[in-house]
Amino acid sequence: MNKNDKKTPKKRMTLKAVAEALGVSTATISNAFNRPDQLSANLRDHILKECERLGYNGPNPAARSLRTGATGIVGVMLAERLAYNFRDGCATEFLQGVSEVLDDARTNMLLMPGRDDFYHLQSMESIPDRYIVYGPPRDISVIERLERQQKPVVTVDFSLKNHLSLNVDNYGGAKQAANHVLKQIGSQGPVAVIGLRLIQSDIIGRIRETELLDAGVSISRQRLEAYRDAAADHGMQIPEELIWNTHESNWADGVKAAREALSAIPRPRALLCMSDQLAMAALSVARDMSISVPDQLRIVGFDDIPEARRSHPGITTVYQPSIEKGRLAAMMVLNPERFESRVLPTQLHVRETA
Amino acid sequence: MNKNDKKTPKKRMTLKAVAEALGVSTATISNAFNRPDQLSANLRDHILKECERLGYNGPNPAARSLRTGATGIVGVMLAERLAYNFRDGCATEFLQGVSEVLDDARTNMLLMPGRDDFYHLQSMESIPDRYIVYGPPRDISVIERLERQQKPVVTVDFSLKNHLSLNVDNYGGAKQAANHVLKQIGSQGPVAVIGLRLIQSDIIGRIRETELLDAGVSISRQRLEAYRDAAADHGMQIPEELIWNTHESNWADGVKAAREALSAIPRPRALLCMSDQLAMAALSVARDMSISVPDQLRIVGFDDIPEARRSHPGITTVYQPSIEKGRLAAMMVLNPERFESRVLPTQLHVRETA
DNA sequence: TTGAAAGCGTTACCAA
DNA sequence: TTGGTAACGCTTTCAA
Numbered sequence: 227m228n229k230n231d232k233k234t235p236k237k238r239m240t241l242k243a244v245a246e247a248l249g250v251s252t253a254t255i256s257n258a259f260n261r262p263d264q265l266s267a268n269l270r271d272h273i274l275k276e277c278e279r280l281g282y283n284g285p286n287p288a289a290r291s292l293r294t295g296a297t298g299i300v301g302v303m304l305a306e307r308l309a310y311n312f313r314d315g316c317a318t319e320f321l322q323g324v325s326e327v328l329d330d331a332r333t334n335m336l337l338m339p340g341r342d343d344f345y346h347l348q349s350m351e352s353i354p355d356r357y358i359v360y361g362p363p364r365d366i367s368v369i370e371r372l373e374r375q376q377k378p379v380v381t382v383d384f385s386l387k388n389h390l391s392l393n394v395d396n397y398g399g400a401k402q403a404a405n406h407v408l409k410q411i412g413s414q415g416p417v418a419v420i421g422l423r424l425i426q427s428d429i430i431g432r433i434r435e436t437e438l439l440d441a442g443v444s445i446s447r448q449r450l451e452a453y454r455d456a457a458a459d460h461g462m463q464i465p466e467e468l469i470w471n472t473h474e475s476n477w478a479d480g481v482k483a484a485r486e487a488l489s490a491i492p493r494p495r496a497l498l499c500m501s502d503q504l505a506m507a508a509l510s511v512a513r514d515m516s517i518s519v520p521d522q523l524r525i526v527g528f529d530d531i532p533e534a535r536r537s538h539p540g541i542t543t544v545y546q547p548s549i550e551k552g553r554l555a556a557m558m559v560l561n562p563e564r565f566e567s568r569v570l571p572t573q574l575h576v577r578e579t580a
Numbered sequence: 581m582n583k584n585d586k587k588t589p590k591k592r593m594t595l596k597a598v599a600e601a602l603g604v605s606t607a608t609i610s611n612a613f614n615r616p617d618q619l620s621a622n623l624r625d626h627i628l629k630e631c632e633r634l635g636y637n638g639p640n641p642a643a644r645s646l647r648t649g650a651t652g653i654v655g656v657m658l659a660e661r662l663a664y665n666f667r668d669g670c671a672t673e674f675l676q677g678v679s680e681v682l683d684d685a686r687t688n689m690l691l692m693p694g695r696d697d698f699y700h701l702q703s704m705e706s707i708p709d710r711y712i713v714y715g716p717p718r719d720i721s722v723i724e725r726l727e728r729q730q731k732p733v734v735t736v737d738f739s740l741k742n743h744l745s746l747n748v749d750n751y752g753g754a755k756q757a758a759n760h761v762l763k764q765i766g767s768q769g770p771v772a773v774i775g776l777r778l779i780q781s782d783i784i785g786r787i788r789e790t791e792l793l794d795a796g797v798s799i800s801r802q803r804l805e806a807y808r809d810a811a812a813d814h815g816m817q818i819p820e821e822l823i824w825n826t827h828e829s830n831w832a833d834g835v836k837a838a839r840e841a842l843s844a845i846p847r848p849r850a851l852l853c854m855s856d857q858l859a860m861a862a863l864s865v866a867r868d869m870s871i872s873v874p875d876q877l878r879i880v881g882f883d884d885i886p887e888a889r890r891s892h893p894g895i896t897t898v899y900q901p902s903i904e905k906g907r908l909a910a911m912m913v914l915n916p917e918r919f920e921s922r923v924l925p926t927q928l929h930v931r932e933t934a
Numbered sequence: 935t936t937g938a939a940a941g942c943g944t945t946a947c948c949a950a
Numbered sequence: 951t952t953g954g955t956a957a958c959g960c961t962t963t964c965a966a
Binding site: 594595596606607610611614639640642643644645646647648 | 942943944945946947
């Protein structure tokens with residue numbers, strides 16, 4: 227501790243106060259923080275050191291951003307409330323990728339729920355300078371407000387006119403998976419689908435055609451089309467009664483849907499699941515019902531989250547590069563002019579369940 | 581679409597512009613947003629409706645916060661870089677709990693890395709009005725700056741003088757776990773520990789006593805003491821050569837440490853792991869080495885993350901209420917005056933590995 | 935290399 | 951119930 231420490235630091239430090247204390251102008255202090263080239267290195271060092279000593283942490287971000295009109299924050303708009311994204315392996319990996327790049331770029335990230343019923347959101351919406359939108363926001367008005375802001379936007383897992391987008395090949399991956407399974411079971415026996423947010427409503431159970439979300443906006447819908455096309459290629463079809471909807475990719479929803487699906491008569495020979503989480507839940511239900519996998523039942527997932535890899539038996543699934551997707555999204559939003567919209571490849575990973 | 585739409589909305593809307601457009605004062609507009617009781621309901625409705633039409637999303641947060649000195653944002657200071665927390669089941673559950681409460685309180689959350697080598701951080705540090713600090717930040721200076729800010733702070737998994745803290749009973753849980761294992765193996769055969777961040781350095785391998793972090797700040801150290809005390813109660817001891825350190829609770833670190841530990845001669849009869857992730861990795865190594873669990877080797881974890889529950893065989897572990905911890909931390913930081921520091925209970929969950 | 939001063943968009947006091 | 955107006959803390963031009 228410096229013995230000459232003043233007892234003053236109770237008062238909140240401002241740039242102006244520091245300037246007075248050091249006997250220089252506010253502009254000089256500001257330059258010391260923002261434009262090193264505008265003053266001598268010596269002076270700058272001195273100033274920075276004194277700021278530290280005085281307990282001044284640098285320019286107040288609110289004032290700075292009011293003045294400059296920018297904050298240096300990247301908003302990550304999530305499809306749902308935040309809590310959901312911490313539960314979902316895929317979202318978690320995506321955010322990990324995003325935060326790696328933003329960390330390295332010394333940029334902060336503000337997570338925002340994509341739901342309108344969170345009123346506090348609206349005023350926060352103007353904070354970020356740029357946006358990553360991860361999945362179609364639950365409320366369309368969120369998008370409308372965002373578009374008015376004229377800020378760089380990268381959409382992930384869906385597309386928006388006039389904005390950069392980043393997608394994965396859902397159709398291709400799902401088709402590979404379905405083809406693989408159908409080949410295994412020799413095109414016989416019913417095939418069921420455990421889908422994820424195929425319809426607007428929250429019900430967990432069989433769907434009805436009329437309610438299906440549009441394939442343009444719903445990646446699940448794209449996967450479903452792929453499953454169906456694959457079935458058709460094998461001279462089969464997947465009837466609506468064998469398509470289950472879940473609302474979240476979680477254990478409970480997966481267990482409920484799988485239990486229903488595996489109670490259908492005749493019992494499905496294969497379960498095409500739209501996430502690994504759902505597939506793992508289905509696997510567990512099969513175990514409980516003493517259905518042998520893969521002999522009596524084939525199961526495939528989607529995403530290839532780490533848990534799927536380590537499960538016993540290992541989940542056969544469609545890999546999508548979630549972390550890489552996050553990294554790329556961050557890079558794209560930081561330098562929009564250097565990128566174009568992209569579709570990342572997916573890939574079938576055959577393990578033991580199919 | 582309104583046919584009378586002006587073509588003007590190119591210009592960014594401000595409160596002042598709206599006031600002019602509506603022919604009222606800025607104060608009135610401000611009140612419409614912030615103090616409904618200060619004007620007639622009619623006028624307020626009218627104003628809000630017009631704002632919507634004009635594309636004004638409410639007061640600019642930078643200006644508002646400059647003026648009021650508050651932002652309504654809760655900072656969650658993490659121990660490490662962000663990316664780490666999206667990989668860790670425990671952190672993920674904690675953040676889920678936090679975000680549930682903050683969502684409901686209409687409050688935003690700003691995640692911040694607790695490392696000083698991220699310069700961009702410093703200016704962000706003044707944004708939040710209140711802080712949750714999750715684990716001791718890697719750089720102590722982060723804490724020092726935080727304390728100067730005089731904002732409500734809740735520390736989690738460690739304590740700070742003059743601040744609310746929230747901990748779990750690490751010692752009690754670890755002791756239960758160790759006792760259980762020692763009873764099983766009849767107090768014979770060596771017992772090894774796979775620890776987590778027991779020492780400052782990043783090495784994965786055997787520790788040396790002198791380097792151990794202080795028990796006051798390190799929950800791992802508390803767990804280690806419990807393991808040792810339990811051993812002593814059984815007339816045993818855990819020598820330093822059988823204590824491994826890992827840097828992160830992840831698969832790779834766990835595999836490396838477990839592989840070393842299980843190659844020791846004589847081979848340990850039990851592995852006390854400081855996280856489930858490490859325990860699961862150890863389990864996988866045992867499988868690879870054809871060591872039968874629990875017959876030849878007992879394994880216990882810590883945390884009770886969902887994956888531990890579903891693993892086969894199920895991991896015997898110490899449950900800590902991570903989600904609840906997150907919820908409580910958020911409630912505490914929002915209403916510090918209504919709470920006192922707390923230690924949440926932990927609980928041994930016996931499954932199949934010990 | 936430094937200083938003076940205008941203004942960024944609000945809010946909150948006080949007056950009307 | 952409404953309006954006028956002085957801050958809030960900073961950046962940036964322009965001039966010295």
